[in-house]
Amino acid sequence: MEACRTTGLVSLFLLLFWLLIPGHIHGQQTSEQEKYHVDSTLFVYYQHCKAEIKSPSVMQMLDTLFLMAKEKGDLRMQAVAISSKTDHFYFGPSFEDQEDSLILYTNTIKDFARKTNQPQYCYFAWANRLITYYTKQKKLNLALYEANKMQQESESREEIDGMQNCYQALLRIYQSKELYKQATIYAQKLIDLTLKYNLNKYNLTNKYLELSNCYLRTNEPAKAWEALEESKLYIGNELNQGAYLCGLLRYYIHTKDMVKARETLKETTQLFSKNTELRIKRATNLLEIETNYYIETGEYDKALGVFQQAFEKLSQNGFITPTLYRTRGSIYTAKKDYQKAIESYEKAFELSDSLNSAQEDIAVGEFATILGMEHLNLENKELIQKNQEIQLEKRRYLIILLCIIVVIVGVMFFRETQLNKVLRRAKDAEQSASRMKTEFIQNMSHEIRTPLNSIVGFSQILSSKISEEDEESKEYTTIIEQGSNHLLQLVDNVLELSSLDSGTPIPIDTKVEINALCRQWVEKAKSSLKPGVELVYQPEQDELHLYTNPGRLSQVVSHLLHNSARFTEKGSITLSWHINPKQRSLVISVTDTGIGIPQDKQDFVFERFAKIDTFSTGTGLGLALGRLIMEKMNGSLVLDDKYTEGCSFVLTLPIK
Incomplete structure (x- = not known):
């Protein structure tokens, strides 16, 4: 009763408002209302809500809109009312529980949209509000987690709106993570989807330009040019034309075609000078590209002037990044103004360090959230699985009681089928978990590698600037460099193990001569020998050709020789090989x-991570990685337990 009274008062107010508004606005609203087939009262009140979307009072107004739409049986306006609540928390001022509120109302509209068969509202709020919020907040792992769930759901349901929204979200996420190979995949998927289902093509120019930029980032200029040519076919206005010219200018600079770059820059500048919308929306983009042009042509004074304009505009919007300071440092270095160059690089280093610290804090929170959600999902799956098992058990007993003699063969067949389904689901779940683990390790290793590379680079610079007399400082910088290299090696080993665990094959189709390989290994290992240790090479015959993977085989044997050199104080190290004719295999031993x-x-x-001496250097991954590589090459790596004078590692490879 109270809701009806409130609705009646609102309707009276809206009627008065409708009569008082100017005629031209009245006409515009009527046009939009007819376009979407919306009741006039609902439409006017919705417009009023949109005008107050950032105000706290809009939440109560949207509840009123929902009740009004419910009375009129308008499911679409009910969905709009709930979806607009996500707009309020997305566009409104930041507060402590903003993220939780955004999650709550995103889930609310998802549930309502599913029940009323309006998936477009579900995917819009999910992708353009929640995932975009995570991306802007640099919570990229959470954004990626949500986007992957959205992709699985939309593709399994074959819902085009969801696929389009999630591909766009994934493109933005991978661009933010600077993983341009993956970004290229989703840029192409977005274009293919638009063309296949004849979706809105007015923005295809920008989609092709994004694809072209991704190809330039991965150093594939030929594909970038193809994307540029395609983008030209969908230019519909001067805004598209300006974006296309910026993309073309970026391509010519990347390919060092400075003659065409100069012509394109002139044409682009002329277009921007006469189009106000272009200057507002894409001025910074043009200035950054123009800076790169002048750097390439050696006009460093012009480059600095244009850069300063871009820097000021980005400063106003709060978009200053370490890359901007590095660009300014490179310009000053070219101008031989080393003091200002040093100041720019120092600011880049300080900003990069603070950003990395902030991103580490965010990442910890993201992973805790993801693990929490995964824990809840796992518990839910376990409850569902238990319930399924109980139901399956009941059915099985019922069938046995009713048909134990007549249909025993059918019962057995049914049981086997059910068990196979359970096993298949378990296998699929295991493979999915393995893929998620691999992606997690690769993403984290990428995030760790960036600050480590900075530490290695600056420690080398530091070392080069310390005089030879300052032995203590020299020693400290050497320790920093060694420790950083050790961490980089650990990251590389973890990445390689993850890649091999995920099923990456190792090709063994390269023909090599084994003696030539062995001599390379011996020469490389000599520098690691301790005084008094002899390195001996003992081949079975003068020449042997076989098909294998020389890079991977060298990786394993070189590691074994390096280990022997580390732990052998006197005596000898022997590299030998012979053929096992019964098994048609090559046997290589390092003793x-x-x-x-x-x-x-x-x-x-x-x-x-196995280490006998926990105080020794090394990652403890070398032998585990070596055995995994040999297994991937259809061979083996074992330790000869009969040899007692030291260590004897034996590699076995099939001979084709």
Whole structure:
């Protein structure tokens, strides 16, 4: 009753408002209302809500809109009312529980849209509000987690709106993470979807330009040019034309065609000078490209002047990044103004360091959130699985009681089918978990590698500037550099293990001569030998050709020789090979007279992160990685437990 009274008062107010507004506005609203087939009262009140979308009072107004739409049986306006609540928390001022509120109302509109068969509202709020919010807040792992869920749902349901929204979201996320290979995939998917289903093509120019830019980032200029040519076919206005010219100018600068770049820059500047909308929306983009042009042509004074204009505009919007300071540093370096160059690089380093610290804090929170959500999902799946098992058990007993003699064969067949389905689901779940783990490790390793590369680079610069007399400082910088390189090696090993675990094959189709390879390994290992240690090479015959993967084989054997050199104080290290005619295999052995490995630890050393001496250097991944590589090449890596004078590692490879 109270709701009806409120609705009646609102309707009376809207009628008065409708009569008092100017005629031309009245006409515009009527036109839009007829376009969307919306009741006039609902439409006017919705417009009023839109005008107050940032105000706290709009939440109550949207509840009123929902009740009015419910009374008139308008499901679409009910969905609009709920969806507009996500607009309020997305566009409104920041506050402590903003993210939680945005999640709550995104889930609310998703549930309502599913129940009323209006998926477009579900995907709009999910992609353009929640995921975009995560992306803008640099919570990229959370954004990627939500986008992947959205992609699975939309593709399984074959809902075009969802696929279009999630491809756009994934493109933005991977661009923000600077993973342009993956961004290229989703840029192309977005274009293919638009063309296949004849969706709105007015923005196809920009979509092709995004694809072209991704190809330039991955150094594929030929594909970038093809995308540029396609973008030209969909230019519909001067805004598209300006964007196309910027993309063309970026391409010519990348390919060092400065003659065409100069002509394109002149044409672009003329277009921007006469189009106000272009200057407002794309001025910064043009200034950044123009800066790169003058750097390439060696006109550093012009480059600095244009850069300063871009820097001021970006400063006003709060978009200053370490890359901007590095660009300014490179310009000053070229101008030989080393003091200002140093100041710019120092600011880039300080900003990069603060951003990395902030991103680490955000990442910790993201992973905690993801793990929490995964835990809830896992519990839900376990409850569903238990319920399914109970139901399955009941059915099975019922069938046995009714048909134990007549249909025993059918019962057995049914049971086998059900068990196969359960196993298949379990296998699919395991593969999905493995893929998520691999993506997680790769993304985190990428994030870790960036600050580590900075540490290595600056420690090398620091070392080069310290005089030879300052031995203590020299020692400290060397320790920093060694530690950083050790961490980089650990990241590389973890990435490689993750890649191989995910099923990446190792081709073995390159023909090599084994003696030539062995001599390379021996020469490389000599520099690691300790005084008094002899390196011996013992081939079975003068020449042997086989098909294998020389890079991977060298990786494994070189690591074994390096290990032997580390742990052998005196005596010899022997590299030998022979052919096993029964098994048609090549057997390579690395034998030393070093400290050896205790009998009870000989299987342990092949485990990941296994180290007999915890104080020794190394990652503990070398032997585990070597064994995995050999298995991928249809071979094996074992320790000869019969040899007691040191260590003897034996590699076996099939001979084609």
